[in-house]
Amino acid sequence: AVLAYVREHVRVRGLKASPPAQPMEQVMQYSLAGLKEPNPALRRLHVEILATLFFAHHQHPDSPVVPTILQQISADAPAPTDAQQGREAERLRERSAMALLCGSVLRAFAKGWPQGGKSARCPYIMNLVPSLLKLAKETSQPVRLWMLYSLHISLEAAQVAFAPFLKDTLRLATAHLLADFLESPLMLWVVAELTRSAAKILASSNSSDMDLYEENVSRLLVLWKVLRHVSYVTPSAGDAFATVRAEVVIMATAQSVIKFLPLRDVLSTVDSKLSPASEQQDGSEVC
Numbered sequence: 657a658v659l660a661y662v663r664e665h666v667r668v669r670g671l672k673a674s675p676p677a678q679p680m681e682q683v684m685q686y687s688l689a690g691l692k693e694p695n696p697a698l699r700r701l702h703v704e705i706l707a708t709l710f711f712a713h714h715q716h717p718d719s720p721v722v723p724t725i726l727q728q729i730s731a732d733a734p735a736p737t738d739a740q741q742g743r744e745a746e747r748l749r750e751r752s753a754m755a756l757l758c759g760s761v762l763r764a765f766a767k768g769w770p771q772g773g774k775s776a777r778c779p780y781i782m783n784l785v786p787s788l789l790k791l792a793k794e795t796s797q798p799v800r801l802w803m804l805y806s807l808h809i810s811l812e813a814a815q816v817a818f819a820p821f822l823k824d825t826l827r828l829a830t831a832h833l834l835a836d837f838l839e840s841p842l843m844l845w846v847v848a849e850l851t852r853s854a855a856k857i858l859a860s861s862n863s864s865d866m867d868l869y870e871e872n873v874s875r876l877l878v879l880w881k882v883l884r885h886v887s888y889v890t891p892s893a894g895d896a897f898a899t900v901r902a903e904v905v906i907m908a909t910a911q912s913v914i915k916f917l918p919l920r921d922v923l924s925t926v927d928s929k930l931s932p933a934s935e936q937q938d939g940s941e942v943c
Contacts, residue, residue, distance in 0.1 A: 684709055684721055688728060691753035692746050696798070699753045707760035714779070725761075726780065729754055730787045751794060752802035758788040759806035759813065766813035781814055785821045792828050804832060804846045811853035818857065823868060826854060826875035833882060841898035844886055848905040851879045855912035873916050880906065880913050884925050 683705065690702035706725055713721040762785075765778035778784070788810065791803045807825050811818050818825075833847045854876055863869040883906040886899060907926060914922045 680709060680713070681720060684724065688725075691757075692750045694749065699749060700756065703753055703757045703760050706757055707764045710761050711764040722780075725757070726783055729758060729784065732790075748794075748796050748799055751791065752798040755788055755791050755799060755803040755806045757806075758784040759809035762810050762813040766815075777817060778814070781817055785810060785814075785818070789821065789824055789828070792824075800832060801842055801846060804829065804843070804850060808846060808850040808853050811850065811857060815857060816861070819861065819863070822854060822857065822872050823875075825850070826872060826879065829854075830875060830879060833879065841896065841902065844883070844902040845898040845905070847879065848883050848886075848902040848909070851876065851883060852905055852909040852912070855880070855909050859912040859915045877913070877916060880909060 687702040687705045687709075691699055693699045693702065709721050710725050713719040762778050762781060788803065788806055791799060794800060794803065807828070811825070829847050829850050832843060854872075858869070858873055858876055861869065883902065886902050886906065910922050910926050
């Protein structure tokens with residue numbers, strides 16, 4: 657109800673008339689506390705509320721919403737003491753939600769909601785993405801998964817504005833992929849989505865730094881060549897749907913990758929996926 661109210665308020669009255677400050681500050685504090693919720697659906701709801709408040713208040717210099725959220729995002733998480741070890745799961749949930757919040761804010765600006773579809777470039781991208789990349793040193797779940805997903809939606813939202821961070825993002829995606837290949841279908845799916853987003857940016861890029869451009873393309877192709885071996889063969893329980901989605905997404909990436917590889921190589925890969933007679937004869941790995 658709160659999320660719907662804020663969206664409708666800005667849609668009807670515009671950004672110049674932000675929702676009432678005092679109630680919205682209370683909502684912000686409530687949602688910041690809600691980032692520790694055990695239920696991931698509730699954590700995502702609180703993230704969306706905070707991203708909406710951020711967007712609704714970013715043109716109001718007297719509002720504490722934007723600086724408070726930025727401070728929370730950029731704050732370093734202290735190492736847990738012996739007395740806090742029992743709350744480690746709560747800390748990881750909060751860190752994962754903070755990671756998702758970075759991408760959600762960028763997506764709010766890109767979509768322009770709830771402003772009737774009029775998008776805007778987020779002026780805080782240089783604050784948000786570095787904070788998101790700092791979470792790369794987190795090796796525990798769910799932080800890794802939510803951080804990589806947030807990078808994907810950040811790429812989708814920022815497009816060419818994300819270019820200064822593309823090198824670090826591709827390097828990070830490669831490291832996480834190699835650490836979890838064939839072990840975590842959800843990670844494969846998220847890295848595949850990130851790869852497709854990066855490929856679309858590179859395919860339309862007009863970078864003046866050719867060395868950096870070629871390095872990014874090289875890292876992108878490494879990801880694609882590894883992920884193209886993902887194949888769902890037999891029904892299984894658990895996260896099988898994620899393997900299927902990873903396979904679909906990486907094939908969709910061929911549309912952009914075709915700019916960097918010989919046509920016959922890309923078509924051969926796509927054909928091997930679409931042909932019923934292809935039963936992993938190319939040495940593909942099976943998930």
